[in-house]
Amino acid sequence: MWYNYLPSGADKDIVIIQPMQVISPKYGRRTMYPPPKPEQPKNGNKRKILFALVFMSILYGGHRLLSGSERKMNLEPQGEVLSAQSPENGQSLSLRQEEAIMSKENAELCMIEEGDTPAKIFSEHGRLDANDTEAILAASEGVYDFTGVRIGKDMRFYFDGEERASRIEYDRDTERTVIVERSGDEFEVREEKINYEVSVETAKGKIDNFFYADALEAGLSEPTVLEVGDLFSFSIDFMTDIRRGDEF
Known part of the structure; x- marks a missing residue:
């Protein structure tokens, strides 16, 4: 269907010579325009939430860098090194753990x-x-x-x-x-x-700034926080539904 933007009261003796144009004896050549395109549907709530979480992660990362936070991930072993025999219960570690302990210093990783x-x-x-x-x-x-x-x-x-x-x-x-x-x-x-060691850990906190930052402060890893945002993206708007003082 095409919209004809001819003035009201135009005579009916109109000859269509092209799909986009008409000729009227009274008004001459007129252009017919296609109807306006419908608005594209807005991005889904899930995509908006994920974008918001990523954006907040960038802001929060810059804030942490500027504030000189001493909190960082330490990849070096700290404290006592595990032995092949557990001193608490006397049970031997798995063969894989034992080999990792003995060979860690002499291991090389290749990508x-x-x-x-x-x-x-x-x-x-x-x-x-x-x-x-x-x-x-x-x-x-x-x-x-x-x-x-x-x-x-x-x-x-x-x-x-x-x-x-x-x-x-x-x-x-x-x-x-x-x-x-x-x-x-x-x-x-x-x-x-591959035998995976599965453990369940809990973390709780209160919203002081926004969920992403407060969840990290509570001890959750960044992948876990983003996964939570993904899981609840259809039921929670992390930009508007979360209020200061809320607990998780």
């Missing part, structure tokens, strides 16, 4: 990059020669094809005081880890299920 090959990765990060690479690929047949490692994923090399890597770990997905272990010049390759 797979474009153009990397098994030979290049094993040589540069594992100090393994061509014979070692050939032996690993032979031992991994039927377990995992290392030519299929994915860009951006990590591979861990453990040296345990030796020049050549004695252990290699690669998480092929979120459920399985491929492990390479060296014994002399021989290699064993196997796949193990």
Whole structure:
């Protein structure tokens, strides 16, 4: 349908010669315009909330930087180092924890990059020669094809005081880890299920500024705060529904 913006009372002897124009003996050539486009629907509430949370995170991060906050993430081990035997209950730690404790200082993390090959990765990060690479690929047949490692994923090399890597770990997905272990010049390759340690933690706080900042101050991690915003984005408007003094 087209809107015809001819004056009211125009004569009816109008000839349409083009879809966009008409000729009237009384008013001459007139242009017909298409109806105005309907307004685009506004972004959903979920998208607005996520944008607001990200925007607040940028503001809050700048505030924390300018205020010289001493709160930071410390990646170095603090306090006592765990031993392979728990002093409290005498129970041995899992084999994986034990190996991580013994090898942490001699471990090297490698991120797979474009153009990397098994030979290049094993040589540069594992100090393994061509014979070692050939032996690993032979031992991994039927377990995992290392030519299929994915860009951006990590591979861990453990040296345990030796020049050549004695252990290699690669998480092929979120459920399985491929492990390479060296014994002399021989290699064993196997796949193990990843055992996650699940724990439940709680945090509570009061709204003094806005939810994002106060949730971080309460001890929640940034990914957790953003996930909460995602989960409740359809029921809570974090820009208008949250008030100072509210508790969570």
